[in-house]
Amino acid sequence: MNDHLERMKNQKGFIAALDQSGGSTPKALLNYGVPESAYTNEAEMFDKVHQMRTRIITSPAFDSQYILGAILFEQTMDSKIEGMYTADYLAEKKGIVPFLKIDKGLAEPSNGVQLMKPITDLDEILQRAKERHIFGTKMRSVIKEANSESIKAVVDQQFEIGKQIMAAGLVPIIEPEVDITSPDKEQSEAILKEELLTNLNSLKEDENVMLKLSIPTVANTYKELTTHPRVVRVVALSGGYSREEANQKLKENDNIIASFSRALSEELNVNQSEEEFNAALKEAVTSIFEASTEKTGK
Structure with a gap:
């Protein structure tokens, strides 16, 4: 785990988000060229998406020279690639740090935000994640309006659960996404930054988190x-x-x-030859790596 921590802190690269869940999987498959008529139930749907993820992960373009970590969905964590559990394949065969999406989706919109639904089996998920050699977790909330009280509630919920994750020995990715279509996105980001700082300043020296944020309207807001x-x-x-x-x-x-999902896989298609698929993935991976390492900020 210390090797993973060192890699995440200091090495160049980005995180591949391969964690589309039940709600977003049909759309992800459709973008990949697999229509809903290609499967008849959820089990078949997840088989199709695991085939897609396996193709991505086993591609020579999915390379630790560019990719530091990968975020998995729970069923992906429990599935195997070439006879190995996915996280073990990533770490041992690819040198890539495995993360797990643990949230249960978003609650209904309220006062300009969407909190996370309760994670009722959190202890069990964290235990299984450790058994599967997962390094960290990811959980997402959404901010749509610059409502100070609501944004505070989003961040407080993230850190409350984050502390349980840290206590279990994993590193949480705190993800309070600001909707890019929000009319007051810049104001929301200013409030969010202050709430994040308040919570970060209250952590103990052995409590460490990662942050996954929307790209801010004003460059270097989060510096x-x-x-x-x-x-x-x-x-x-x-x-x-x-x-x-x-x-x-x-x-x-x-x-x-970067920790991109759709932007990573948007050019990939089930009908591509291996050569075409690997070339498309290579182009995506190298361009995202460059954006993550070659900065134009002031």
Whole structure:
């Protein structure tokens, strides 16, 4: 685990988000060229998505030279690649740090935000994650309006659960996403930054988190967070931007690396030959790596 921590803190690269869950899987499969008519139930759907993820992870383009970590969905963690549990395959065969998405999705919108639904089996998930050699976790909330009380509630919920994750020996990725279509996105980000700092400053010296944030409207809004002693790494989600746009915006932010999902896989298709697939993935991986390492920020 110390090797993983050292890698996440100091090495160049980005995190691949391969954690589409039940709600977003049909869309992810459709983007990959697999229509809903190709499966008849949830089990078949997850088989299809595991085939897609296996193809990505086993590709020579999915290389630790560029990719530091990968975020998995629970069923992916419990599935195997070439006879090995996915996290073991990532760590041992690829040299890539495995993370697990643990949230149960979003609650209904209320006062400009969406909190996380209760994670009722958190202790059990964390225990299984440790058994499967997972390094860290990820959980997502969404901020749609610059409501100070609501944003505080989002961050407080994230850190409350985050402390349980840290107590179990894992590193949480705190993800309070600001909706990129929000009319007051910049104001929301200013409030969010202060709430994050307040919570970070209350952590003990052995409590470390990662932050996954929307790329800010004002470049380097989160620069102070990237140097906080309790922050292992700040990563950015693509949030609905195309890869080109997400890469361009990311380059303006010092010390922040990508953790893209759709922007990573948008050019991949089930009908591509291995050569075409690997070339498309290689292009995506190298461009996201460059955006994560070559900065134009001031």
